[in-house]
Amino acid sequence: MRSAKIGIADTTFARVNMAKFAMNVLRQYGNVKIIRYTVPGIKDLPVAAKKLFEEKNCDALMVFGMPGPHPLDKQSAQVASTGLMMAQLMTNKHLIEVFVHEDEAKDNHELYEIARNRAEKHAHNVLKILFKPEELIKDAGMGKRQGLPDVGPIKL
Numbered sequence: 001m002r003s004a005k006i007g008i009a010d011t012t013f014a015r016v017n018m019a020k021f022a023m024n025v026l027r028q029y030g031n032v033k034i035i036r037y038t039v040p041g042i043k044d045l046p047v048a049a050k051k052l053f054e055e056k057n058c059d060a061l062m063v064f065g066m067p068g069p070h071p072l073d074k075q076s077a078q079v080a081s082t083g084l085m086m087a088q089l090m091t092n093k094h095l096i097e098v099f100v101h102e103d104e105a106k107d108n109h110e111l112y113e114i115a116r117n118r119a120e121k122h123a124h125n126v127l128k129i130l131f132k133p134e135e136l137i138k139d140a141g142m143g144k145r146q147g148l149p150d151v152g153p154i155k156l
Contacts, residue, residue, distance in 0.1 A: 002031065003031040003032065003033065004031065004032050004033070004059040004060065004130045004131070005032070005033045005035060005056070005057060005058045005059050006026055006034055006035070006058060006061070006062065006126060006130075007034075007035050007036075007049070007052030007053070007056060007058035007060070008022065008023060008034055008036040008037070008061070008063075008064070009037045009038075009039065009045050009048040009049055009052060009061060009062075009064070010036070010037075010038050010039075010063075010065070011038065011040060011045065011065055011066070012039075012040050012041075013040060013041045013042065013065075013066065014064060014100075015066055015102070015111070016066065016100070016112055016115040018064040018066075018098060018100065018116070018118070019036060019038075019062075019064055019119070021115075021116050021120050021123070022098070022119040022120065022123040022126075023123075024120075025119075025120050025123035025127075026126070026127065031131075032127075035052060035056045035058060037051065037052055037056075042065035042076055042077055042080040042099075043076055043079055043080050045063050045065060045080050045084060046080060046083025046084050046086065046087050047083075049061055049083075049084055049087040049088075049095055050087045050090065050091070053093055054091065059093065059130060060094045060095070060096070060129060060130055061093070061094070062095075062096050062098055062122060062123065062126055063095055063097050063098060064098045064099075064119065065077065065080060065097075065098075065100075066099070066102060067099060067101050067102065068101075068102050069101070069102045069103035073101075073102075074101070077099060077101070081097060081099070084097050094126070094129050096122050096125060096126055096129075098118055098119055098146075100114055100115045100118055100147065104147070114147040114148065115147070117146065117147050117148070118146040118147030121144075121146040122146050141153050
């Protein structure tokens, strides 16, 4: 079984430590080395990602952010997301963006559970990308969701 180096980039702005949930899943796999890089806010994440790829030679990344509910927060999230896409394309490596918007939930308990669920499920996705891509093919079109219940495929 081969090993992999997985980078985790997160922010101090987030209200939930989503990286903790993902790292717990990744550590269960055994053959991964985790390198964490924490920055202040989501617009700092693209540089963190590029540094993890280029300076730490990570095989894949998980990038966590929690944009607020206001229009400026959503604009900042879009800017960060565009930068993260550029980092992927510049390095030709997978980066799983794990953003949880504060207005996805009606209260803090629900927001926490969405963040936990999304982080854990995407950690499994990263492991599949690196070690078992055939499992992702099997899940294609199955209505899988991260953070919320799966919706299933459309059957006519």
